[in-house]
Amino acid sequence: MTIDETLATAVSGTPVAPTRGRLRPLGVGEVTLRPGFWKQRQDTNSARTLSHIEHWLEKAGWLANFDFQERRGREFADTEVYKYLEALAWEYGRTRDPDIDNRYRTIVRRVVAAQEPDGYLNTKYGRPGQPPRYSDLEWGHELYSFGYLIQAAVARARTYGPDELLDAAIRAADHVCAEFGPEGRNGICGHAEIELALVELYRLTGVRRYLDQARLFVERHGHGTLADIEFGRSYFQDDMPVRDADVFRGHAVRATYLAAGAVDVAVETGDGALLDAVTRQWRNTVARRTYLTGGMGSRHQDEAFGEDFVLPPDRAYSETCAGVGSVLLSWRLLLAHGDPRYADLIERTLFNVIATSPGDGGDRFFYTNTLHQRTLGAEPPADVQVPRAASNLRAPWFDVSCCPTNLARTFASLAAYVATVDDDGVQIHQYASATIRTGAHHLEIDTAYPADGLVTIRIVAGPDTPWTLSLRVPAWASGATLDGLPISRGLVQVRRRFTAGEVLRLRLPVQPRLVTADDRIDAVRGTAAVERGPVVYCLESVDVPPHVAFDALRLDPAAVPVDADGTVVVSLRPAASEDHDWPYRPAAPAGDAASLRVPLHPYHRWARRGPSTMRVWIPLTPER
Amino acid sequence: MTIDETLATAVSGTPVAPTRGRLRPLGVGEVTLRPGFWKQRQDTNSARTLSHIEHWLEKAGWLANFDFQERRGREFADTEVYKYLEALAWEYGRTRDPDIDNRYRTIVRRVVAAQEPDGYLNTKYGRPGQPPRYSDLEWGHELYSFGYLIQAAVARARTYGPDELLDAAIRAADHVCAEFGPEGRNGICGHAEIELALVELYRLTGVRRYLDQARLFVERHGHGTLADIEFGRSYFQDDMPVRDADVFRGHAVRATYLAAGAVDVAVETGDGALLDAVTRQWRNTVARRTYLTGGMGSRHQDEAFGEDFVLPPDRAYSETCAGVGSVLLSWRLLLAHGDPRYADLIERTLFNVIATSPGDGGDRFFYTNTLHQRTLGAEPPADVQVPRAASNLRAPWFDVSCCPTNLARTFASLAAYVATVDDDGVQIHQYASATIRTGAHHLEIDTAYPADGLVTIRIVAGPDTPWTLSLRVPAWASGATLDGLPISRGLVQVRRRFTAGEVLRLRLPVQPRLVTADDRIDAVRGTAAVERGPVVYCLESVDVPPHVAFDALRLDPAAVPVDADGTVVVSLRPAASEDHDWPYRPAAPAGDAASLRVPLHPYHRWARRGPSTMRVWIPLTPER
Incomplete structure (x- = not known):
């Protein structure tokens, strides 16, 4: 088939269209949500979130960046426009609403007008007075930005047909292949995304060059292609080759996006070893580096995975976009393998990360999704843009506002995951x-x-x-x-x-149940959580009488949580809680119990005898 | 007295010289350490660390910055030279070693030659091609840098007498007073330090203007003088006036330095309310935001205090410099109040933070002092400068190398704290x-x-x-x-x-003892630690037989740790540890125990009914 013939048959409506694998996806025109939990959220996305996003893209000046106005926003501000276009594309595919079609076309005109003759398109680089193109591969997000441009164009092609955005995306992809191909710069982007986008463009167009370029980008990771940074090269998965890693590490969105792109490459090229590698990483990450909610990423500093079993509920990062990345990845693995465990994690992530982020009005969002909040927050005003993780309540827009647009495209295409x-x-x-x-x-x-x-x-x-x-x-x-x-x-x-x-x-039995964690997750030792079906529950202070200290409430592990009209009721006991000048006290001594005898050394002697793991706090034998 | 008369009587050898307060400090010429725990460390500092620092200051180019060479290092690189000079000053005061005197003089000549005619001195700003002076008060560290310059000069004046560095420091202080005085810029530095330095210069010279300027800087904090940043203004304690705060927050070094300066101002101006405020903050911080080791700062992201009781041993930040800051502050409070609790914290911090950082050779250092290390690290090579918190073993030098020089001045002046x-x-x-x-x-x-x-x-x-x-x-x-x-x-x-x-x-009874933490420190629930005298102990994998899983070891709370030839022996029991695909498992259900009945709602409902505190993991009733 020619490209045009391929394109003409491509209006499948599916976000991911592998040419092989165990299962074949369905499109947003083949599955329709009817009233229920997810339809309600899709409707809110449709009725509120899309307009909210467009309002903020204009207000923040990120759309005007394409009109050659004074450049505003972060390096990757263009991508919020592209993700919004992608959301509109799925929304049109789902609804055939002419208003959505119009909004899409209006913005596409502005975007396409900003493309350079050679296919380059980025409002932050290369114009007079701006840094040169590709002068900062670590942080510049230029290839990442092309990735979202391509994904928006593919979404439109699959729900409407080829249009001028697809032409622009193809020009951009050709530019990328020329610039970063085997004969070009030996570079990768500091934030993965171009990889999965190029594979999807290959799937749409049949042009092999895009797949080859995606594979090249995947394979270039892990060879110190990018500069070392304070967070280490693991931050952008440039610390070891994708096929050598055992677990995800570094920035959680980058890690899941790269893995998704690697699965796409592996599937299309029949690279079983690469598919096995990502499958292994997924398995280990789910077993050791994933929150009960399905959330990924435990560190604020670098928005990154912690080490195995480092999953503090306090300040859990669990970025909304990492939840999206996890769904993108698990979906690809599900299509490749057919194993229900991938759909299990998608379900958990949808119900406990994706559904957690947006407010009921569809115009406020959590950027991070902590599992323990200690202080009362204050909701930011509706017209204020906040730093990404500063708000402990949902905020209307962020300096880094990747999450709202990522949610919008996810909700608009949600039926495709059913x-x-x-x-x-x-x-x-x-x-x-x-x-x-x-x-x-x-x-x-x-x-x-x-x-x-x-x-x-x-x-x-x-x-x-x-x-x-x-x-x-x-x-x-x-x-x-x-x-x-x-x-x-x-x-x-x-x-x-x-x-x-x-x-x-x-x-499916959805009576509430108590869950405890692997004892190696130190941060939640001696606690339990309540789940009901796929849904994780929590205790909130607004439900506790004001005279009871929230922090002092204790759950009896022997108590059975009871279903009560949509909520779950548990028995809690307020523990005695006393303030002291110094919060560390002698333990009550008692009898002896010998088994293995081990010397302890002063803490200031730590690591003087060579590499070592160490703990100051030694877990007690469970008192049963 | 004239300034010169005041100076002539000022060779007291004491780092801090308040004119009032409950106790009077002694100088490094009045207290001499003899062989023992601390003398050994002071000797290593003398024999190894000082030369090591000078080697790196040259190697990294931070000393050559004063010679108008191409500017290298971070904004605050000058301060490492000043802290080194301060260390040499105390070392000379302690030893009267002519070689130390020579090293001091040689560097002072280079430093002083770089001062501008109007007293300004900073190798990063104001020269051709550099950003203008005071163009970045949030991050530029210019006043911070003057602070260390002044402290070095004061140390020299107190251990030798007035010299050309003191002349330079006075010119700098006069410049600061002119530039930032009541009629000047309404500015503060993003990193406190100038405050305590100016008070000490006042104490040395009797020039009231310096005290007034220090007070002005202290009082300007908390009025949004600095720009808002992603970490929030609490990062540099510009979120609320010093006298209004109840606890330390934000960057731990900044917080303790500012508090130390505020105590100095309060003592010299007889401002009881300000002294009470800092005293209250100290008390609350020690009761709720301090590690067992005395370490302060639990967050990597912003090197900051966490919220109350957020003290994860994993990735505890506990920066070495925050330990120094804590000692500086507690010492001032001890002199003001005479209360032994301040000396208690100094002891704990000295033995478990300050003594932990340097390697035995005096040429490697911890920047952060975690209380739980999960993975084997690799020691950086001796000639490699590493990012500040990247190394999980001691490193020779850092991109931000504040800790080695801060330790050097602390060890050289340690006798003054006895x-x-x-x-x-x-x-x-x-x-x-x-x-x-x-x-x-x-x-x-x-x-x-x-x-x-x-x-x-x-x-x-x-x-x-x-x-x-x-x-x-x-x-x-x-x-x-x-x-x-x-x-x-x-x-x-x-x-x-x-x-x-x-x-x-x-x-003093130094038999080992078990300690447990306030139950509100969630991160260490269900654990205990071992202390012996002022020293916190730890378990290391090198002491555990290879066939035993380190993470599976459990301490019986009833077991009594036993003293054994300088180490402590405890009974540990390896627990069964099993890998699962998903690390969260149903808890064993049992009988009921009613008291307070509270509804739970889905996690994704969190914060939909207004501000709320929240937890997913509900602590269990202790099983006794």
Whole structure:
């Protein structure tokens, strides 16, 4: 096929379109959310968030940057415009709303007018009085910016068809390939994103050069291509080759985006070793570096993953965009492998990071998603732009405002993450009231999930031949049933001829449960959390009588949390709490219990005898 | 007195010389350390660290900056030269070593030659091609730099006499007063330091203008004098007036330096309210924001204090310089109030922060002093300058190399922190083998402290009339005795006529003890630590057999740690440790225990009903 022929058939409506892999994604035109938990959020995104974003892009001057006005905002301000365009593209694909189409076209005209004849497009570099192009690969975000430009254009092509933004994106991609190709600069971007964008452009256009360039960028990581910085090269995953790493490290958004791009490259080039490497990193990261909420990144300083099991709930960073990055990555792994564990993490992240960030009005957002807040905050005024992680309540806009636009494109395309197909049938990964129409299949899903665990799936139409309906049974859902019969966690697959109109009933047990953490997560030793279905719960001071000290409340591990009208009720006991001049006190001494005898040395002797791990606080034998 | 007369009598050898207050400090010529814990460190500083610093100041080009060479290093590189000069001044005062005197003079010549005719002196600003003077008060560190210049000159004046550096410092101070006085710029420095330096210059010269300027700088804090930054104005204590704050916050070095300057101002101006304010802040900070080691600052991101009880041992920042700042502050409060709790914290900080930072060779240093290290590190090569907090082992030099020079001046002047006098006698605050000769008093202290708790104090000579010998009994020293009689913690004061040659024997109980933390320090819930005397202990992997998982070791709270030849032995039990795909598991459910019933809401509902504090992890009722 020619490029034009390829493009003409490409209006699939799916964010990611791998040419191989275990499962095939569906587009935003094939799955429609109906009223429920996620539809409500998608509607808010549609009715409020999109206009809110455009208002701020104008107010902050980031759109006017394309009109050659005085440059405002951070290095990557262009990308918020591109992510907004991508959101509009999915939104149009979903709604066919002419107003959305108009808003998209108006902005695209301004963006495209700013492109240089050779394809370069960035409002921060290369113009008179600005730093030269590619003079700061570590922090300049130029390739990152091209990545979002390409993703917006691909989204439009997949929901509408080729347009002038796609022409601009292709010119930009050609420029990137010329500039950074095998004969060009041996450079990568300090923030991954171009990789997955180029693969998607390859998938859209069939032009192999884009895939090759993406692979080159992936492979160039880990060879000290970028300068060393105070945070170390791990910050931008330039500390070791992607295929050599065992776990994600460094900046959590960069890490998840790069991994997603690496999966794309691996799938398209049939590079099993690369796919295995990222799969291994995902597994270790989920086992050791992920919050209960699915949140990723525990450090404020460099917005980075901590070491294994360093997951403090205090000042948990858990950036909203890292949640998006995690979903992007897990989705690609799900398509490649078909393993429900990826959909499990997507579900957890959607319900506890993505759903946590936006306010009910769709015009305020958490940039970070901490798991423990110690002080009362104050909501920033509606017209004030705040530093990214300064607010402990949701804020309307940030100096670094990546999260609102990332949420907008995610909510607009959310239906695409519900289900997939393969040659044998349909797989349902996320439970929400939805209509699925793809090929001969027409399914209607009805559920009040996650409030209720009953999911009914009506087969409105399907092939006459036997096919397989595959349903994910979440890892937490011990005791699930299908049509009354017990089923195991993982996948339940029903392979047979289905009758039009027949209904299957999946029941997921959503009674509240106590969870404790691996003892190696020191920061939460001696605590428990409450979950109900895929949803993590929390205790808030507004629910506690004013005379009770919030910090002194204790949960009896033997107590069973009780479901009560949508909330969960637990028994808490206020502990005695006393102020002292010095907060460290002698422990009550008691009898002896010998096993392994180990000497201790003064703390100031630490690491004098060579490399060592160390702790001052020694965990006690659990008192059972 | 004229300035010259004042100066001529000023060779006191004491770092801080308040004109009023409860206690009077002694100089480095009045107290001499004899062999023991601290003398060994002072000798290493003398024999190795001073040369090491000078080597690096030349190698890094920070000294050559004064010779109008191409400017190298960070904005505050000049201050490392000044702190080195201050260290040399104390070292000369202590040793009268002509070589030290020579090194001092050689560098002073280079420094003084760089001063502008109007008194301005900074190698980073104001020269052709450099940013203009005072164009970046938030980050430029120009006044901070003058502060260290002045401190070096004062140290020299107090240990040698007025010299050309003092002339330069006076010119600089006059320039500062003219530029930032009541009629000048309404500015402060983004990093406090000028305040305490100006007060000391006032104390040295009697020139009131310097005190007034210091007071002005202190009072200007907290009125949004500096720009707002991503970390917030609390970073440089510009968020609220000094006299209004209840606790230290923001950058820990800035906070402790500013507080020290505020105490100086309060003491010299008789401002009881200001002194009370800082005293209150100290008390709350020690009760809620201080590590077991005395370390201050729990955040890497902004090198700042965390909120109350946020003291994670993982990545504890506890910057060495914040330890120095804490000692500077506590010393001033001790002189003002005479309360032994200040000397308690100084002792804890000296033994567990200041003594922790330098390597045995005196040529490597910790910048941060974490209380939990999770991974084996690699020692940086001896010729490599590293980012400040990147190394998890001691490093020879840093891009920001404030800590080595701060240690050098501290070790060189350490004897000055051992004892004080008042009209009634002598107070001993820190226990070390030392000779104290001041006025009619001559005391010899002998001890193997902290290895052993016996301290003998021989009164070699003293007044013929009754006088008071005051000894600090540390807050941890329950069961202490003096000459066999039980004494309470706090102060023991012996008032009588002493016979020449008589000996007092103080016994401090240094058997190891278990300590636990206030339950509000979430990060260490369910752990204990071991202390022995003033020394915090730790467990290191090098002491653990290779087949035992370090992270799985558990301490029985009932076990008593045993003293064994200078180390402490505890019983540890390896717990079962299992890897899982997901590190959060259901807790074992059991019976019910009702008290207060509280609803929980989904985490994603957090903060939707107005300001709130929040936790996901709910501490369990202690299982006793």
